[in-house]
Amino acid sequence: MKNLEITYNKGKENEFKATKGVNIEIYPEEYIAFFGPSGCGKSTLFYCILGILAPSAGEILVKGKNPYKFSAEEMVNFQTSVIGIIYQAFFLINSISVIDNVALPQIFQGIPPHKRNQRAMELLKRFEIDSKAQFYPDNLSGGQSQRVSVARSMVNNPDILLADEPTGNLDSISTKQVMDALEEINQRDRKTVIMITHNAAQLKYCHRVFYMKDGVVARVVPNPEKKQIAKVDKTQMLVTEMEQLSRMYPYDPPDVLKVKSLVNFLTQDLNFDQLARLEGAIKVMVDRKTTPDKLIEYLTASYDAGGVGLSKPRARKITDKIVKILDQSKDIQRYRRRLLRADLFTNQDELVANITNYLIVDYHGNFTPEQKSNLKNAIFDRLVGNFRKEGFEARIATPVKDGGAGFNRKTAHNLTLHLEKILIQGMETGGE
Numbered sequence: 020m021k022n023l024e025i026t027y028n029k030g031k032e033n034e035f036k037a038t039k040g041v042n043i044e045i046y047p048e049e050y051i052a053f054f055g056p057s058g059c060g061k062s063t064l065f066y067c068i069l070g071i072l073a074p075s076a077g078e079i080l081v082k083g084k085n086p087y088k089f090s091a092e093e094m095v096n097f098q099t100s101v102i103g104i105i106y107q108a109f110f111l112i113n114s115i116s117v118i119d120n121v122a123l124p125q126i127f128q129g130i131p132p133h134k135r136n137q138r139a140m141e142l143l144k145r146f147e148i149d150s151k152a153q154f155y156p157d158n159l160s161g162g163q164s165q166r167v168s169v170a171r172s173m174v175n176n177p178d179i180l181l182a183d184e185p186t187g188n189l190d191s192i193s194t195k196q197v198m199d200a201l202e203e204i205n206q207r208d209r210k211t212v213i214m215i216t217h218n219a220a221q222l223k224y225c226h227r228v229f230y231m232k233d234g235v236v237a238r239v240v241p242n243p244e245k246k247q248i249a250k251v252d253k254t255q256m257l258v259t260e261m262e263q264l265s266r267m268y269p270y271d272p273p274d275v276l277k278v279k280s281l282v283n284f285l286t287q288d289l290n291f292d293q294l295a296r297l298e299g300a301i302k303v304m305v306d307r308k309t310t311p312d313k314l315i316e317y318l319t320a321s322y323d324a325g326g327v328g329l330s331k332p333r334a335r336k337i338t339d340k341i342v343k344i345l346d347q348s349k350d351i352q353r354y355r356r357r358l359l360r361a362d363l364f365t366n367q368d369e370l371v372a373n374i375t376n377y378l379i380v381d382y383h384g385n386f387t388p389e390q391k392s393n394l395k396n397a398i399f400d401r402l403v404g405n406f407r408k409e410g411f412e413a414r415i416a417t418p419v420k421d422g423g424a425g426f427n428r429k430t431a432h433n434l435t436l437h438l439e440k441i442l443i444q445g446m447e448t449g450g451e
């Protein structure tokens with residue numbers, strides 16, 4: 020793409036420039052991703068590569084040719100045999116069987132029916148969906164549908180696979196299957212793969228990532244873990260914290276990441292590698308898949324031995340805190356389930372009383388009955404969503420005579436943070 024611009028509704032009142040001067044080169048056999056926030060122009064480039072959205076200015080060449088100069092016949096060949104397509108929404112034809120869906124694009128190549136079906140079946144087997152060959156697409160799950168469309172995209176053995184958010188509608192297991200299929204198509208079949216994704220976790224599959232923002236490719240980042248096909252500037256291959264940070268904060272530009280790197284250095288004695296391991300360990304704990312003792316063991320193991328490298332006392336303190344918060348959050352879960360079932364309860368409910376007690380366990384002042392009752396009411400209001408975090412904090416800092424809990428600002432702030440930590444852990448997140 021050379022100075023590629025695409026303007027929607029050109030010359031009209033609602034004219035909109037969706038891409039503004041994109042200059043990139045994608046090499047044969049490369050696996051690349053267009054990555055960026057919604058509306059940045061990813062699908063616009065997809066349609067342009069596919070030959071259905073002509074540049075308003077600049078130029079696009081695919082395999083050295085300008086698709087917008089093709090004859091009608093050349094265009095059909097281009098769209099059915101040079102490029103394979105996968106969409107987020109599958110776009111299978113519901114009125115014909117799975118195998119016919121996969122076989123269909125071969126009609127344009129004049130391939131006889133039995134050969135078409137043979138080829139389609141091979142691909143269905145390869146992507147482990149052959150058992151559904153005679154089904155209609157309506158009867159498949161999302162993951163199965165997408166594997167059918169992967170098979171369909173490969174049926175005419177194209178050179179380039181274009182995929183627009185291929186896993187956008189899928190659960191994590193189906194996502195993995197589709198990502199594995201794309202990787203194999205790139206590595207084994209040596210196809211060029213152009214993927215659009217929102218998901219930072221998928222960038223590790225790619226040779227290079229084109230980070231998009233507001234209609235431009237803001238930066239091109241080669242993946243240091245992949246042997247590069249493109250001739251990339253050696254200095255870009257230097258693996259720095261920037262790479263790691265751009266995975267943690269995929270939408271932030273480099274200048275913001277530099278600031279984050281410094282703030283981490285100034286405020287934390289743990290580096291990003293340690294933080295990443297700590298996060299992993301806490302996740303296992305939050306999923307309740309380990310014990311406190313095992314967590315302490317992992318936190319104190321040296322970094323070189325695969326652990327986080329914390330001191331014993333610190334690991335213990337962290338573990339104690341997590342155990343406590345997770346424990347307390349169980350009551351929030353119970354409470355929310357009852358709320359969802361619209362079970363009746365009063366604001367003097369036992370669960371509210373429990374949560375109130377957790378919060379004041381580290382508070383050493385004396386309580387008047389009125390003060391405690393006001394605190395309970397504030398907690399109740401926060402739990403049912405009558406207050407946001409700020410409202411809760413303001414309420415408990417209000418004098419008792421005015422309906423608050425009369426805490427000083429610092430105590431009110433700490434109690435609010437504690438409640439928020441319990442609250443977030445008590446939310447059902449479901450799946451991954």
Ligand SMILES: Nc1ncnc2c1ncn2[C@@H]1O[C@H](COP(=O)(O)OP(=O)(O)OP(=O)(O)O)[C@@H](O)[C@H]1O
Binds near residue numbers: 028056057060063064
């Ligand atoms: N047919 C159209 N007419 C006018 N504007 C359009 C049209 N299609 C897209 N746009 C605008 O162009 C911009 C880029 O759209 P595009 O679909 O390429 O974004 P995207 O990066 O694919 O976003 P998403 O991640 O949400 O799919 C958006 O602001 C969008 O509103």
Ligand SMILES: [Mg+2]
Binds near residue numbers: 062063183
């Ligand atoms: Mg899009």
